[in-house]
Each structure stands twice: as structure tokens, then as C-alpha cells.
């Protein structure tokens with residue numbers, strides 16, 4: 001938590017502490033002033049002095065309120081500002097994470113950490129800024145003033161304080177593990193909810209709505225039961241406090257009345273003692289409430305710090321080499337890559353090179369390692385062995401931003417962002433004109449945009465959910481074309497297109513990619529027939545490399561793929 005609090009604005013924290021200190025000082029003198037008026041018969045007889053002291057007390061009260069409002073507002077602003085900065089830092093960090101880094105945490109917990117955990121931290125920061133000075137000062141000074149006024153009544157504290165401390169310690173012991181468990185259960189709740197949301201269509205198609213509802217009910221009820229237990233314990237603090245305050249008042253009044261009757265105590269002192277005693281107990285309550293929230297926030301802070309401290313596994317070198325003004329090329333030198341924990345490489349001993357104007361097709365069955373090769377070019381993964389060179393530079397020696405500026409990537413799943421068609425098309429080239437966008441859409445065979453009433457201004461919902469899979473793919477292809485890259489990567493982007501559209505798209509793409517290197521990942525032979533070189537992948541290894549004609553003549557595996565797809569027809 002302290003690590004996170006170091007991010008607070010120190011000047012503002014100092015001002016808040018000063019305001020709170022002044023608030024405490026004013027608050028503390030009020031009972032003494034009232035007691036002095038009540039105790040002194042000379043003051044009571046002097047109406048002018050009574051009014052003057054009353055006026056000062058009123059003013060002190062007003063000032064206390066102004067100070068309290070100002071410090072509360074500043075604490076709120078500072079704690080919200082801290083939350084804002086933490087969310088921004090986490091977002092920036094997660095954006096820099098490689099796929100491997102993200103999978104270390106999981107999407108659901110990253111979301112919970114960015115929302116729920118940061119809210120816990122904000123709440124405790126605000127409480128702390130207000131109470132960390134206010135409550136201990138009021139508690140200690142009130143106890144001192146109370147003792148100074150009437151040491152004869154101090155024994156009451158000897159009974160009430162241990163009672164209160166014992167009650168709070170017992171509550172802490174039981175509630176803390178429950179609050180820790182709530183945090184984990186929030187992650188689970190999010191995970192099941194997210195899975196349900198993203199899999200709605202599959203759930204309905206398999207008629208498993210009831211099964212999914214039961215699964216959600218189970219985690220939801222588990223969360224509810226733990227939360228009820230934790231908050232019931234938390235709610236017990238108030239009754240314990242009020243009961244203790246009540247008992248202490250009764251004891252003070254009983255003993256005080258006796259002392260007044262025998263002339264050993266003045267009425268004003270009794271009133272002041274009661275007020276100070278209440279303040280002592282209320283301050284203990286405030287501190288204990290804070291102590292109650294603190295462990296929860298501590299757990300949250302640990303979870304947030306873990307994300308911020310996570311080393312980004314793919315980072316820029318200190319002295320990056322430029323990729324500009326160099327001849328365009330892509331070269332794989334005996335590249336192997338394995339996922340963490342996997343017992344074999346996902347791709348192994350991959351070597352090939354590509355020159356400007358060439359199309360490299362990668363074909364192979366499901367899980368053969370095709371996307372992994374694309375991810376090695378874009379440096380979403382780093383080679384475990386060997387090297388990937390772009391323009392003669394090892395990708396690990398270049399800046400990621402420079403590398404990615406060279407690449408136009410159309411992913412396997414057409415991923416779009418909420419906004420308009422235009423904003424999505426300009427994603428890789430903010431300066432693109434409408435003409436350039438329409439041209440790219442034409443090349444990508446995205447004719448359907450012409451029919452949309454709003455054309456380029458047509459709305460794109462979150463994830464492009466208002467477009468079909470094939471439409472999303474074409475828009476993703478157009479987006480890659482708009483950025484006019486040196487290297488195109490179409491990762492199975494033609495799979496949702498019919499044969500005719502696939503052929504038309506590849507023909508239209510040719511003049512666009514004349515000076516570029518184009519990667520086409522596909523499972524269909526039709527899509528790769530025109531490629532300059534085709535990499536045939538099986539279980540992560542290249543089992544064939546050549547043109548369609550060469551492979552068709554000499555490569556048994558390629559022939560098998562053709563046979564399985566065309567059932568012997570000639571391609």
C-alpha cells in the first residue's frame with residue numbers, strides 16, 4: 001500500500017494534513033470552552049461574556065465545518081486522482097504485455113484489478129488521508145483533556161477501552177480472511193460472466209443455457225454467502241461501539257452525579273468529560289473502521305502492484321537499430337518457438353526468406369503453427385532459438401513501434417473497434433483520405449459498405465458485432481491496405497470468403513502489393529496457388545517449400561492436402 005501511496009501528490013497531502021490538524025484543534029477546544037462557561041458563576045452572570053464565548057464557539061464550529069468540507073473534498077480528489085493514475089498505468093502496462101504476459105494473469109483478473117481493486121485502494125486512501133491524523137489526535141488529546149479535567153473518572157476508560165479493543169480484534173480475526181476470499185471470488189464471478197457473454201451463441205446452439213446459468217448461480221451464490229458473512233461482521237462494529245459508549249456514559253453520569261452531590265466535581269467538568277469520552281471512543285471506532293478496510297486494500301494493492309511490477313517479456317533494446325532506408329526483406333534463420341510449459345516447440349527450425357514483391361503462403365492443418373509464424377514476424381512472440389530478421393535487422397534489435405509501422409496485419413478473427421467504418425479504416429493511417437479508404441474497401445471486396453446508408457460514417461459496434469464474420473474479415477483486410485505497409489500479413493483472413501470472392505480479392509491485391517512482401521496464411525489450397533513460395537507446415541515443421549507447381553509435383557504432403565480438399569480434381 002505504501003508503494004502505491006508514494007504516487008500521491010506530496011504537497012496536496014501536506015495541505016490536507018494541515019487542514020485536518022486545524023480541524024482537530026478547533027474541535028477539541030469546544031468542550032473545554034463550554035465547561036468553563038458552565039463552571040464559572042462570574043461568567044454566567046456576565047451576559048456579554050456568555051454571548052462573546054458563545055459567538056466564538058459558534059465561529060469555531062463553523063470553521064471546523066469549513067475545514068472538514070475542504071479537507072474531505074481534497075482527500076476525495078487526491079484519492080480519485082490516484083485511482084485514475086493507477087488505471088492509466090495498468091492500461092499502458094497491459095498494452096505493452098506480450099500474449100505470454102497477459103496469460104500469466106488472465107483477462108478477468110486484469111479487469112477486476114483495474115476496477116474493483118483500484119476502488120478499494122481509492123476508498124482507503126480517502127479514509128486514511130482524513131482519519132490518519134484526525135482520529136489519533138482527537139483520541140489522545142481528548143483522553144488527556146478528560147483526565148486533566150476529572151482524573152477521578154478516568155477509571156471508566158480502564159473498563160471500556162479493553163472491551164472495545166477486544167471486540168475489534170476478534171472481529172478482525174474472523175473478517176479478514178473473508179475479505180481476502182471475496183477478492184478471489186470476484187475474479188471467478190467475472191470469469192464465468194465473461195465466458196457466458198462471449199459464448200452466448202454457442203451456449204444457445206448447444207442448448208446449455210441452463211447448465212451455464214447453474215454454473216453462474218454457483219459462483220454468484222458462493223460470492224454472496226462470503227460477502228454476507230464478511231459484511232455482517234463489519235456491521236457488528238457499530239453496535240459494539242454504541243453499546244460501549246452507552247455503558248461508559250451511564251458509568252460516568254452515575255459516578256459524576258455522586259461527586260457533584262458531595263461537592264467534589266463541577267457540572268461543567270462532567271459535561272466536558274462525557275464529551276471527551278465520547279470523542280475518544282468515536283475516534284477508536286473510526287480508526288478501527290480504517291483498520292478494517294486497510295487489509296482489504298492491502299490485498300488489492302498487492303494485486304495492482306503485481307501487474308505494475310510484471311516485467312514486460314518483449315521490450316525495446318536500449319540502442320535500437322533503424323529499420324528505415326534499408327532494402328525490404330524478411331528472413332527466418334532456424335527459428336524455434338515454444339510456449340511456456342509446453343513440452344515441444346510450436347514451430348521448429350523454420351528458415352526461409354522473402355524479397356519485395358513476393359507472396360509467401362503458409363499452409364497447414366489446424367494447430368500446425370501458421371499463426372505462430374505470423375506472430376514471430378510482428379514480434380508478439382520472441383524466437384526461443386534462431387532469429388527473425390526484417391530488413392536485415394534482428395527484430396529484437398529494433399523498436400517495436402518501428403517494426404509494426406512496417407506491417408499491415410489482418411487477423412484471423414476480424415477485430416474491429418467501436419466507432420465508424422472511417423475511424424476503423426484510419427486505425428493504421430490517421431491521415432488516410434476518403435478516396436484511399438474507398439479504394440481499399442474496393443480491393444478488399446467490401447462492397448457492402450456502398451450499400452450502408454451512412455457509408456464511411458456507418459456505426460461499428462463494440463468488436464464489430466453489427467457485421468457478419470465475412471464482413472469483419474473484409475474490413476480488417478481493407479484496414480491493412482489503408483495503412484500501405486511494406487509487409488502484409490493476412491492470417492487466415494480469406495477463410496470466410498467464397499472461392500470467387502477469394503480469387504477476386506487476391507487479383508485486386510496484386511497491384512497493391514507489388515513492392516511489398518505479402519504473407520498469406522491459409523488452409524485452402526486455392527488461396528495459395530499464386531504464391532511465389534508456399535511453406536507447408538506440419539506439427540510446427542516445414543515439410544515442403546516451393547511454388548504450387550513444384551510442390552504439386554514433388555511433395556507428397558502437399559499432394560495429400562490437394563487431394564483431401566479437391567477429392568482428386570485438378571487445381
Ligand SMILES: Nc1ncnc2c1ncn2[C@@H]1O[C@H](COP(=O)(O)OP(=O)(O)OP(=O)(O)O)[C@@H](O)[C@H]1O
Nearest residue numbers: 339340342346364365366367368369370371372373
Ligand atoms: N497461447 C498458447 N499457449 C500454448 N500453446 C499454444 C498457444 N497458442 C497456440 N498454441 C499451440 O501452438 C501450436 C500452433 O498454434 P498456431 O495458432 O500457430 O496454429 P495454426 O496453424 O495457426 O492453427 P489454426 O489454423 O487452427 O489457427 C498449436 O499446437 C497450439 O495448440
